[in-house]
Amino acid sequence: MKLPEVMKRILGCVAVTLSLLLCWSFSYWLTSWLFAVIHYNPHEYARLLINSFLGFFLFGCCIAILTNIKWVKQKQENMLYPIIHAMKMISEGNFNIDLSKYKNHRPYSGLIESINHMAERLGIMEEMRQEFISNVSHEIQSPLTSISGFAHALKNEDLSSKERKHYLEIIEMECIRLSKLSENLLRLTSLESDQIPFDQKDYRVDRQLRRIILANEPQWAEKNIKMDISLEALTITANEDLIDQVWINLLHNSIKFTPQAGTIKVEALKTADNHLFVKITDKGIGMNKETLMHIFERFYKADPSRNRNFEGNGLGLPIVKKIIDLHKWGIQVQSELGKGTEITVMMNQTSE
Template identity: 40%
Template sequence: MKKISVKLAVAFIILILLSSLLSFLTSAVYMPNLQQEIKESQEAIGILIKDLSEKTDLSNEEISDIISWYTYETSILTHEEEAYINEQEYLILLDGGMIHKPFRRFSGVSTYLMIDDDIMRIQLRQNQNIWKIAASRIWFPGISFVIIGSVLIIFVVRHAVRPIIKLTNATREITLGNFDVEINYNNKDEIGQLTTNFNRMINELKKIDTLRKDFVSNVSHEFKTPIASIQGFAQLLQQDDLSDENRKEYARIISEESSRLSHLTSSMLKLSKLENQEIIQKHKGFYLDEQIRKCILLLEPEWSKKSIDWEINLDRAMITADEELLQQVWINLLINAIKFSSNDGKIIVSLNHLKEGVEISIRDFGKGMSSKTKERIFEKFYQGEEAHDVEGSGLGLSLVKRILDLHGAQINVESSLGEGSEFSVTLNIN
């Protein structure tokens, strides 16, 4: 396969050759200066012939032989050839003047003068024409131009395609799975823009690769733990001397771990579906405050165990959105608030109108989280140190973030260790 640098160099050299050839043809055909130069040269030869005739005893034939040289030839017209001279031209010759008549094609003109009774003709030799004269004058500059131009073009092309070669090598590395490549090219031209976007693409691919590896690792861990528990307790249930109390306890654990696996699988499927969804498909008008109250009631079994006290301040708000998806948001946020609240704790839920929408705030006074945890809470499967002793899969907040992104909403988190957390969601009304 030919390199692009070779193709470009050959193309440019061919263009130089064609342009040089066309330039030569144009110059030879449309070169009035060369035509005039031929006339002037022949007139100078004619003056020289007259001087030799006047100042020497040489015959016209001898003068013709002497004057004829490499480029021009001088001859005496025969009686038949003199017939081509008309009367007016003949008078000019008798008066000592010179006349010019067209010669062969691309051979310029012939110059005529009269010496004694002979009409002499000065013209280009048979083997000479305008093409040869033009070529003799421009062949060296032309060849030099082609050679120098070709060398410069090869140098320029090699320099121009260098970043493309780097891009090719970098692409090859990416196909091998190596994302630790970067192309340094600081020009602002099209190739510079291409390399800039290419570097951005590499960085994004590197992030995606890191997320993929983390995802596989986390999924493996999340599935491995409950599966190992189910397998272990299932083996214990096979013992003949197992007491009824232990048998029920082991069956309960297996049921809980199975539910955990089912919940984890369901959450992963929902998140996968949402990540491949770009627009909200179900737009419906509903009262947001009523939806949040229903979510709190649905979770009564959870917060009743901890005797959670609620402070609810919800303004009346009608919005248009996907009701089912937003319900998932409030349930996940409320479940987190309940999980991390202590017994007899308190949760504050508020809904306030803003200029262009509404703000929903869910505040708990539980464990809180560190700044490091707060930066990563929306990552898939991430669970901070504060959550290790609390049941969960690390997918709930990832679902929340994706659903809110689809609605064009914003979520903000304020939290400190030992002081609880506050999640604030800003939604457009329409």
């Protein structure tokens, strides 16, 4: 047996002996005081039994308290192991953890709840990241496949000039589509990282809307769409370049989903309490409730088969939402399948 262990045992025996003496001495003093108070003088043997019983009882209480303190301390130390293991799993990228069965163990209940919440949020973010990568890969792979296929077809020397021109037009359209995807991804990334300068100024939003509507005349005129314009003279404070993107995206969507000879209504108005609204209403294909719940998600498309009749990359509305949020405005979408869509931008600015 090593010397330190011998010393520990000797010190333990001394501590137990001293504890017994202290407990017995305290019990002797306590019983003497009680007997004096109640004027009772028991037999010496009875006094000895009472003192001994009380002394051992006090000693037992002390042992129980010390044991309980040690047990609680050991329990708290044991609780650290699953917490440390969970943090290690999170650091390795595994967010599928659940410490709920330990949530009632104090003083770590708050920490455990925070770790559970963190793991859940990180898991959601990881799913979104993987979905984002999958969607980007799909959006890039699709036009690249078309470009590769038609470029290979152009090597055929027997192609007529009409077929060759048609293939080149398809390649050009797919290149434009890739360019727009890249541009929108960069814009959305910049908006989310707050890297775009956010300088605001006062300007007339009605003039801005009129300019954008006229700039897009070739698109709506090609489909014979009637533009119903009702614009009050309204001044807002905003970043004009960013708000340009909002109106362009919303107008493009309305034109895209409005049938031939349809109608699009654009309104800019002020309410009695000086709040400003811009409404863009179309009588297009509309959306169901399920689609409405996801329209501001990146790459979300109502048509799961990605029908090329309605070309797009699913980034327009997320960009709109981010710009609206940066301005601390609001956006509301009301739609009914087969009847059309109404989008309201609530600017909450007072006009001069």
